[in-house]
Amino acid sequence: MNRLFLISFGIFLLAGVLSLAGNGSRAPLNRWVQALLSIAAAIIGLIPAVSVLAGGEPLDIQRAWGLPAGSFHLRMDVLSAWFAVPVLFISGLAAVYGTGYMQPQESRKGYGFNGFAYQLLVAGMLLTITAWDGVLFLIAWEIMSIAAWFLVMFEHEKAAVRQAGWIYLTATHLGTAFLFALFVILKDGSGSFDFSAVSGTAISANLVFFLALVGFGAKAGFFGLHVWLPEAHPAAPSHVSALMSGVMIKTGIYGLIRILTFFPAWPEWWGWVLVAAGIASGLGGILHATVQKDLKRLLAFSSVENIGIIAMGLGIGMICIHREYALAVPAIAGAMLHVWNHAIFKSALFMGAGSVLHATGTRSIDRLGGLGKRMPTTSLVFLVAAAAVCGLPPFNGFVGELLIYIAAFGGISMGSGSTAGPVLSGFIVAAALALVGGLAAICFTKVFGIVFLGEPRQAYPGHVHEGGWRMTGPMIILAGTCVVIGMGGFLLVDRMGALVAAVSPRGVSGVAPAALLGEFSSVLFNVAMISAVLLALGFILFSGRKKLLAGRVVAAAPTWGCGYTRPTTRMQYTGTSFVQPLVAALGFLLPGKQEGMPVAGYFPAESTVLTRTDDPFMSRVYGPLFNAVAAGFSRFRRIQHGRLHLYLLHIIITLVAIICWSFL
Amino acid sequence: MTIGNMILSPVMALLLAPLMRSVINRTKAVFAGKKGPPMLQPYYELAKLVRKGAVYSTTSGWAIRTGPVVSLGTILVALFMVPIGGMNAPVHFSGDLILFVYLLGLGRFFMILSAMDAGSSFEGMGASREAFYSALAEPSLLIGLGTLAAIARSVSLSPIYANIDWELMAGRFAPALVFIALAFLIVYLTENSRIPVDDPTTHLELTMIHEVMILDHCGVDLAMIEYAGALKLWVLGLLITGILLPVRTGAPLIDAVAGIGALFLLAVTIGVIESSMARLKLVRIPLLLMCAFVLSASGIIWIVK
Numbered sequence: 001m002n003r004l005f006l007i008s009f010g011i012f013l014l015a016g017v018l019s020l021a022g023n024g025s026r027a028p029l030n031r032w033v034q035a036l037l038s039i040a041a042a043i044i045g046l047i048p049a050v051s052v053l054a055g056g057e058p059l060d061i062q063r064a065w066g067l068p069a070g071s072f073h074l075r076m077d078v079l080s081a082w083f084a085v086p087v088l089f090i091s092g093l094a095a096v097y098g099t100g101y102m103q104p105q106e107s108r109k110g111y112g113f114n115g116f117a118y119q120l121l122v123a124g125m126l127l128t129i130t131a132w133d134g135v136l137f138l139i140a141w142e143i144m145s146i147a148a149w150f151l152v153m154f155e156h157e158k159a160a161v162r163q164a165g166w167i168y169l170t171a172t173h174l175g176t177a178f179l180f181a182l183f184v185i186l187k188d189g190s191g192s193f194d195f196s197a198v199s200g201t202a203i204s205a206n207l208v209f210f211l212a213l214v215g216f217g218a219k220a221g222f223f224g225l226h227v228w229l230p231e232a233h234p235a236a237p238s239h240v241s242a243l244m245s246g247v248m249i250k251t252g253i254y255g256l257i258r259i260l261t262f263f264p265a266w267p268e269w270w271g272w273v274l275v276a277a278g279i280a281s282g283l284g285g286i287l288h289a290t291v292q293k294d295l296k297r298l299l300a301f302s303s304v305e306n307i308g309i310i311a312m313g314l315g316i317g318m319i320c321i322h323r324e325y326a327l328a329v330p331a332i333a334g335a336m337l338h339v340w341n342h343a344i345f346k347s348a349l350f351m352g353a354g355s356v357l358h359a360t361g362t363r364s365i366d367r368l369g370g371l372g373k374r375m376p377t378t379s380l381v382f383l384v385a386a387a388a389v390c391g392l393p394p395f396n397g398f399v400g401e402l403l404i405y406i407a408a409f410g411g412i413s414m415g416s417g418s419t420a421g422p423v424l425s426g427f428i429v430a431a432a433l434a435l436v437g438g439l440a441a442i443c444f445t446k447v448f449g450i451v452f453l454g455e456p457r458q459a460y461p462g463h464v465h466e467g468g469w470r471m472t473g474p475m476i477i478l479a480g481t482c483v484v485i486g487m488g489g490f491l492l493v494d495r496m497g498a499l500v501a502a503v504s505p506r507g508v509s510g511v512a513p514a515a516l517l518g519e520f521s522s523v524l525f526n527v528a529m530i531s532a533v534l535l536a537l538g539f540i541l542f543s544g545r546k547k548l549l550a551g552r553v554v555a556a557a558p559t560w561g562c563g564y565t566r567p568t569t570r571m572q573y574t575g576t577s578f579v580q581p582l583v584a585a586l587g588f589l590l591p592g593k594q595e596g597m598p599v600a601g602y603f604p605a606e607s608t609v610l611t612r613t614d615d616p617f618m619s620r621v622y623g624p625l626f627n628a629v630a631a632g633f634s635r636f637r638r639i640q641h642g643r644l645h646l647y648l649l650h651i652i653i654t655l656v657a658i659i660c661w662s663f664l
Numbered sequence: 665m666t667i668g669n670m671i672l673s674p675v676m677a678l679l680l681a682p683l684m685r686s687v688i689n690r691t692k693a694v695f696a697g698k699k700g701p702p703m704l705q706p707y708y709e710l711a712k713l714v715r716k717g718a719v720y721s722t723t724s725g726w727a728i729r730t731g732p733v734v735s736l737g738t739i740l741v742a743l744f745m746v747p748i749g750g751m752n753a754p755v756h757f758s759g760d761l762i763l764f765v766y767l768l769g770l771g772r773f774f775m776i777l778s779a780m781d782a783g784s785s786f787e788g789m790g791a792s793r794e795a796f797y798s799a800l801a802e803p804s805l806l807i808g809l810g811t812l813a814a815i816a817r818s819v820s821l822s823p824i825y826a827n828i829d830w831e832l833m834a835g836r837f838a839p840a841l842v843f844i845a846l847a848f849l850i851v852y853l854t855e856n857s858r859i860p861v862d863d864p865t866t867h868l869e870l871t872m873i874h875e876v877m878i879l880d881h882c883g884v885d886l887a888m889i890e891y892a893g894a895l896k897l898w899v900l901g902l903l904i905t906g907i908l909l910p911v912r913t914g915a916p917l918i919d920a921v922a923g924i925g926a927l928f929l930l931a932v933t934i935g936v937i938e939s940s941m942a943r944l945k946l947v948r949i950p951l952l953l954m955c956a957f958v959l960s961a962s963g964i965i966w967i968v969k
Contacts, residue, residue, distance in 0.1 A: 369783070370723070370783070372725050372726070372727070373725055383777075387770070387773060390769070390773060391766065392766055392769055392770045392773055393763060393766055393767065393770060398766060402759060402762055402763070402766075405759070405762045405806075406758075406759050406762070406819060408810070409759075409761075409762075409810050409813050409814075409819045410819065412810045412811065412813065412814045412964070412967065413813050413814045413817050413818070413819065414814075420968060423814075423964075423967065423968050424968070426810075427807070427810070427961075427964050430806055430807060430810050431803045431806070431807050431957075431961065433806075434765075434802045434803040434805075434806040434807070435799065435800075435802070435803045437766075437769065437799075437802060438769075438798060438799025438800065438801075438802040438803070439799050441769060441772070441773055441776075441795060441798075441799060442792075442795040442796060442799050445773060445776040445777060445780070445791065445795050446792075446795075448777060449776065449777055449780030449781075449788075449791065450780070453724075453725070453727055453777065453780045453781045453783065454723060454780060454781070454782070454783030455723055455783045519758075522757075523757060523758055523759045526755075526757040526759075526760070526763075527759075527763055530741060530755065530763065533741060534737055534738065534741050534767075537737045537740060537741065538730075538733050538734060538737040541733045541736060541737055541888070542729075542730065542733045545729075545732075545733065545884045545885070545888070548714065548884050549717065549718055549883070549884060552716070552717035552718070552883075553717035553718075554717055554718045554719075554720070555717070555718070555719045555720075556719070556720055556721070556722045557719050557720075557721065557722065558721065558722055558723075559721040559722075559723050559724075559782040559783055559784045559880060560721075560784065560879065560880060561784070562786065569783070571785055572783050572784070572785055572788065573780070573784075573785045573787075573788025573789060573791075573792065577785075577788065577789075577792070578788060578791070578792040578795075579792070580792070581792060581793060581796045581946070582796050584947065585796075585947070585950045
């Protein structure tokens with residue numbers, strides 16, 4: 001099994017290196033090399049990951065290491081394997097999708113390098129979640145982050161892309177800075193970078209928790225640290241967005257959990273911090289997602305929301321673990337399931353958005369429309385994934401959320417007999433989840449209704465069509481997986497005992513998750529049965545309806561315009577108008593700008609109006625902060641003037657100063 | 665408990681749900697000093713619609729044809745999960761109340777898409793409002809059910825409602841129960857598009873929500889929407905009457921009949937509300953729904969006390 005994992009890892013790297021030579025006339029060949037090698041690597045890698053999940057021995061690989069610090073120690077336990085499955089599954093599918101999506105770009109100079117960076121990103125993620133050593137982890141983390149930066153910068157001739165890349169690079173490195181401090185402190189407490197040697201007792205636990213929360217939270221995209229997501233995801237090619245948004249941000253969740261497992265116990269307030277971060281991310285993310293006009297930006301904010309749902313589940317789990325309540329089991333199982341589910345439906349959504357962009361050349365929701373008839377496959381995939389992201393049965397999003405709800409309601413039901421923790425956390429999480437679910441329904445009915453239904457709001461350039469089987473195939477598989485997990489989730493939950501036990505402090509082993517999970521599995525089984533009945537009923541009703549209409553006059557006519565005889569497609573409702581009631585009611589949370597003049601007077605002249613909603617963290621926190629920092633550092637420009645002789649003088653002064661200091 | 669008793673409630677719902685609309689309309693007619701349509705009018709209308717052909721917008725596709733099916737399908741399934749008269753519903757398991765709320769959400773999701781399929785801004789407007797107001801109503805419903813779950817110490821609708829009786833109503837949870845019932849009433853009026861949130865008698869663009877969403881639907885599709893609407897009035901009504909009028913004589917048949925009677929009492933109440941007040945301004949509706957949330961959430965006070 002060890003060998004299979006290394007082979008998979010090696011194939012990803014091989015594909016990357018081959019891609020470097022796959023430019024120009026070799027691009028069509030490179031296309032096939034990339035697709036086939038990625039799929040092969042993913043399948044080979046899935047074998048050990050699944051075997052570990054099924055109860056097999058954890059992988060453990062140690063090799064000689066030339067560096068002075070750390071060691072080359074890889075280990076794939078149940079927790080790593082759980083995160084490895086989406087990395088492998090999604091990266092294989094996204095690579096195939098990417099060969100179709102990037103076909104028009106094959107003549108570009110950076111095409112081969114883009115493939116290299118993609119495979120490097122996958123390899124980096126695999127290394128990150130299996131590294132069993134602090135130094136190795138940081139190296140892997142940097143490989144992953146930098147590879148993603150190269151991918152984001154693919155269309156670097158565009159100023160917006162460069163800006164996005166810059167924001168991403170800054171955010172990821174600020175996060176990494178916290179991680180450097182984190183691992184140094186961990187080593188300080190245990191004397192070794194090796195994860196097996198780290199013991200949480202000797203170190204300042206609260207400081208480590210804080211550093212992990214910020215450092216990994218910046219990657220995961222907790223609200224407040226999320227500013228890079230809505231910039232980087234739209235700028236990257238869509239298969240890369242799918243991988244980054246669906247999978248890469250989960251490495252932040254992985255890292256946070258991994259660090260937490262080092263401790264012998266978790267204080268209750270850590271759980272509360274995660275609940276708070278989860279609710280802020282859930283509500284903040286979906287609120288901003290709903291008002292976006294850019295399709296991929298909207299999806300990026302929706303990722304913030306889903307990270308919030310995961311954090312809520314983990315938070316309740318931590319609060320309950322602190323008290324050794326069994327409710328931790330559904331909470332953590334739900335959060336972990338949502339890690340998979342979000343990876344699946346979000347990549348499907350980004351691929352769908354990529355197909356829309358590929359076909360129409362725009363990501364602007366308000367310019368699109370009527371794509372359902374022109375791109376039936378993409379539209380069906382997007383519908384399934386949209387229903388899943390709203391947490392609706394019988395799709396996979398519901399399964400994870402249901403388990404978190406069960407934990408939350410269970411917490412409320414503990415009532416007055418217990419401490420306030422589970423009751424109150426359950427209460428606010430249930431309320432927040434309900435509101436997030438409702439807002440997600442606004443957000444995704446808006447996207448689907450505006451983009452795929454109705455008529456095009458603007459003429460499309462050329463003939464709009466699907467992007468070929470290499471693009472539709474992976475999307476169909478992902479949408480199918482949404483249904484499979486939605487219906488078959490009970491089989492999965494039954495087998496999550498070891499995972500839930502792995503996500504708990506080193507000191508706690510009181511609750512036996514495996515026995516408890518059977519109960520929740522039977523709940524999910526009931527849900528699946530009812531969903532099956534619903535599907536059958538829907539089929540009966542639909543065919544009944546068809547039979548009734550069979551012998552009758554079924555006519556087609558234009559949409560009724562209330563007597564108005566010259567409607568244009570521009571008069572349709574837009575995404576912006578669809579969310580106007582929300583903006584009107586909650587505008588104070590969504591600072592926006594309106595430029596230009598709306599139509600006024602009886603005989604209005606031509607006028608334009610532009611409305612936009614800012615990200616308050618970008619416009620009010622990070623923007624001013626970084627401007628202030630830049631202003632502060634600009635003083636150093638005085639010594640950076642480009643005159644060589646003065647630079648030499650600086651060096652001499654420094655040397656003399658050091659010599660003097662050494663004599664003191 | 666016999667299967668007959670358990671099936672009784674869904675069967676009665678399928679037969680009698682449209683009658684709730686008649687009761688509302690008759691109450692309103694009495695208040696207005698009119699004679700009102702015959703009690704069987706909703707049935708006549710359903711029969712008429714089912715016999716008709718159809719006209720579809722050239723813009724529309726599969727969404728307008730599946731929306732009504734999903735809407736009716738989900739409410740039919742939900743019907744089997746709601747208990748009446750303290751009896752267990754035919755389908756009950758731990759966690760069913762979450763599935764219940766999300767099934768209604770699934771139906772709504774597809775109805776919104778169905779409305780947007782024709783590409784008309786009228787329907788877009790209705791869909792937008794429906795999505796927003798139901799998003800605000802959902803937390804009230806779930807938190808209210810959560811509090812009831814805490815009282816019954818069970819996360820399933822059947823034991824939760826079986827647990828509510830006159831004794832509980834007179835006990836220390838009484839304020840919580842009343843608050844939750846009031847919150848559910850506001851949710852009920854919202855979800856069923858009644859005054860003061862929506863006006864079911866008009867589809868003028870300034871007031872319209874539900875009625876304008878279904879503007880381009882006709883024939884069998886419209887019949888399914890109307891029937892689903894009637895069933896929704898019944899199903900969600902049970903959540904309120906189950907709290908406020910928990911008749912428990914011990915004889916299942918009497919309890920069930922009393923439960924159905926309570927529903928028609930609720931219909932009269934809706935009629936009275938619709939006759940005695942006007943529709944709220946649209947910008948006020950979020951405030952009303954916030955009130956519902958506060959009412960619903962305040963139930964938690966009696967849980968942690």
